[in-house]
Amino acid sequence: MKFTSGTSQPQLLKIVSLGGFGKVTTNMFVYEYGPDILLVDCGMGFPTQDMLGVDILVPDVSYLKNKIDKIRGLVITHGHEDHTGALPYILPQLGRTPIYGSKLTAHLIMDKLAEYENLPRQVNILDPGTVLNLGSFRVESVRVSHSIPDATNLIIGTPVGTVYHGSDFKFDFTPVDGVQPDIRRIARAGTEGVTLLVSDCLGSERRGHTPSEKTLEETLEKEMSSCSGKFIVTTMSSNISRWYQAAQAAIRHGRRIAVSGRSIERNLDVASRLGYFRIPKNAFADLKDVKKLPPKNVCVLIAGSQAQAGSALERLATRDHKDLVITPGDKVVFSSDYIPGNESAVQSLIDSLARLGATVVYSGLTDNLHVSGHGSQQDLLLMMALTRPGFLLPIGGTYRHMVQYSHLAQQMGYTPESILLPSINQSIEITPQNVRLGPTVEVKNIMVDGLGIGDVGHVVLRDRRVLAEEGVVVVVLETDQNDLSRLINLELVSRGFVFDKQNASLLNQASDKIRQAVAAKTGKIESDRHLRQLVTDVLERFFFDRTHRRPMILPVVVEV
Secondary structure (H helix, E strand, C coil): CCCCCCCCCCCCEEEEECCCCCCCCCCCEEEEECCEEEEECCCCECCCCCCCCCCEEECCCHHHCCCHHHEEEEECCCCCHHHHCCHHHHHHHCCCCCEEECHHHHHHHHHHHCCCCCCCCCCEECCCCCEEEECCEEEEEEECECCCCCCEEEEEEECCEEEEEECCCECCCCCCCCCCCCHHHHHHHHHHCCCEEEEECCCCCCCCCCCCHHHHHHHHHHHHHCCCCCEEEECCCCCHHHHHHHHHHHHHCCCEEEEECHHHHHHHHHHHHHCCCCCCHHHECCHHHHHHCCHHHEEEEECCCCCCCCCHHHHHHCCCCCCCCCCCCCEEEECCCCCCCCHHHHHHHHHHHHHCCCEEECECCECCCCCCCCCCHHHHHHHHHHHCCCEEEEECCCHHHHHHHHHHHHHCCCCHHHECCCCCCEEEEECCCCEEEEEECCCCCEEEECCEEEEECHHHHHHHHHHHHHCEEEEEEEEECCEEEEEEEEEEEEECCCCCCCCHHHHHHHHHHHHHHHHCCCCCCCCHHHHHHHHHHHHHHHHHHHHCCCCEEEEEEEEC
16 A cells, blocks of 8 residues: 655655664664655663663664654654653654654653653654554554553555554453454555565564463462562563553452552553553552561562662662562562573672572573563564565564564565665665665664763773773873973872772882883973873883783873
């Protein structure tokens, strides 16, 4: 099916991933046709362990810098952070772009944005089945199953064909909220004609169908029944269906429910107001009152399943939680899987909890602790069969997931040429005649550190890595302003390199090396910069010769 825009322009649809293809998080896509741009999702990602001090990653919107006037709207497919979490950082760069999402998605976003000043507070509700005309695009929202209620896919009609944007989905016919995926509408899209299926591929390595969320009830019951102390459960903060099941189990076992984590509190408050989390208020206990209750009568819903620094669970594991402590008999249940690349951080967190005496239950130790919100192989094949696309583009997984998705598609009879496997920064081009890989677009990691957005680059990370691994030596040089080679005073201060008191001899020898080098340049040091470079070179060689370490050298020149 083609949607006619009514304007005369080159017939080319361009698709760009601003978070980069081959990534699980930082989901944000650009659909560009002539004078119009449609944006889909705006998610955050987690930093890798070598990104020292970085809080989160956000998409790189520099591609849109000179195209803001072309943006017709931003449609969010569902309320998970990897699809919404970058909004507070990206929206100030998008002008007055209107935002759309399903009922729960819209309210979760509005609640988040209310915490920030000078950000738009209005998100337009796009109910499943509703059609939205945005310039050259005809956008229809389709109900799908995921691990959060009100998740959607998008049918995007364009002048060069229809794109089915199938971000995170699975086929759950017994969902916790009772709302099944709209298979009829998905199948009708296939009958009408889908040029390109943009499909979730994260579950492409798992055989069979992804189990229903309902299957977790038995596991939660079993684990709670065998717990003599506090029952502490963690999952992704926006996994409302999982929190609901844990809360229901707690009520059945006579446990009061406490919530630890601002993100969970916010999400459950919104879900309760909208009827997606129907738990009586008298079932809850204030977190500060948990110590007064018998441990066997407590269930804690806690944030931090991905070992995020500063999260409630991380503070519990480091004995830094003001209201909770691990006591004998407590059980901590991880009802979530690792985000790819985050395994070691979560494993370290599990180890810390176990050292405190908690019984820690996690995937790999116990079956059926987590049900993915992403379709497995049979779900992905079913989506292909329903939509019957001419071409396929896997998203939402690493490159290995994309390759495995390609193998699945070939089992369905698709040729390798009809399955697009772009590099991280490659674009996709659709014309009336063809779908192909397009030119590359500059896409880089945009790191958020505190209030700074994008001001932490590879050079800063390299410096932080040196500081963390090798330490720093600060050299304060007091010199004659008329002759920089005449040192009046010299002081070395070491931090993270050697302990000054125990290694005074090493630092004294370093001072002598500096004095000798400067004296050899009498009358030849022309500037502060020249002096700083001389000192840096001398100390780098000296410290490596003596210690085989390379601390950061920071010379400070004071002219008197």
